Amino acid sequence: MTIQGRKRLLDTLLFLFTLVVAIIFFFPIFFSVMSAFKTNGEIMKDAIALPTSLYLGSFKYLLTETQFPRAILNSLILTVIAILAQVLVIPMAGYAIVRRNNKWTRFIFLFYLAGMMIPFQAYMLPLFKELKMFGMYGNLVGPIVIYVSGSVGFGSLLYTSFLKGIPIEIEEAADIDGCSRYGIFWRIVFPLLGPCTASMVVLNGLGIWNDYLMPMLVLPSGRAKTMVVEIFKYIGEFSSRWDMIFAGTTLSIIPVMIVFVFLQKYFVKGIASGAIKG
Structure with missing residues (x-):
């Protein structure tokens, strides 16, 4: 077999392997969405069968008869405000660490990284x-507050890796023109951090949106918490309302998919650039 033939065979095998992995990861999403349009009896009778009709009763019940709309609002508030605060604070922290680069900023950076190594359960109480x-x-x-402070370590690591690839001469030229330090950062440097910011928004936003432990423990009982917590209420010890579970899961997937589709290009670019420049 020639070298070109071996390369073609290797590419084909790699494509088939990637296709199989993609199907394995996509099947739970397909199964969840498919089951959301089935009654609980249909799911219990044959879980992998396609729905016989487009049943919307589960969605209607969740959105009109339960606290799920309030849970959706709580999830949106937590995710949006926490992400906005992270975008406001963390890039400036990474910028100061890279541009000052003295023993104090290096110590602070190591302090942030050390915080990432401590499991949440160790300091939870x-x-x-x-x-x-x-x-x-x-x-x-x-x-x-916990989401913002807990993301400083990872965010600083991501931004410092990306900032090392931005020429400092751009900032020096703006400084000569009389631009302030904050003006240099927000008007010149921050727009160049778009891919890195998109990566942080997707990764941290997904973690906040899907978080179960923190809202379950911190938010008051007896009231709506977040979507994930409300979905878990339909899982019982002896029986579960799978129609409600899959309907709620499908509703929680939609915003994540929309955000990822719009930020996918910047997300991949930010991760790749951070890995190369770091």
Whole structure:
């Protein structure tokens, strides 16, 4: 076999392997969406069968008879405000670490990275006591503060890797023209960080949107929490409402897919650039 033939065979095998992996990862999404349009009896009778009709009763019940609309709003509030705060704070932290580059900024950077190595369960109880002390336990402020502070380590690592590839001469030229330090960052540097920001928005936003533990523990019981927590309520010890579970899961997937489709190009570019420049 020639070299070209071997390369073609290798590309074909790689394509088939990638196709199989893609099908394996896509099947749970397809199964969830398909089951959302079936009654609970149809799911229990034959889980993998296609729906016989477009049943919308589960969606109607969730959106009109339960606290799910409020849970959707809570998820949106937590995700949007936390992401906006992260975009406001973390890029400036990464910029200061890279551009100052002294022993104090290096120590702060290592301090951020060290925080990523401590599991959440190790400081969970002291953190909740601190939230109660500052009056942030039992409302949406507590999770937002935790999401922002908990993402500083990863965000700083992502931005510092990307900032190393931005020429400092651009900033020096703006400085000569009389632009302030904040003006240099927000008007010149930050627009160049678009791919990196998109990567952080997708990764952290997905984590916040799908988080179960934090809203379950911090937000008050008896009231709507977030979409993931509300979906879990339909899982019982002896029986489960699978129609409600799959309908809620499908509703939670839609916003994530929309955001990822619009930011996919920047997300891939940001991850690749950060890996190369780091």
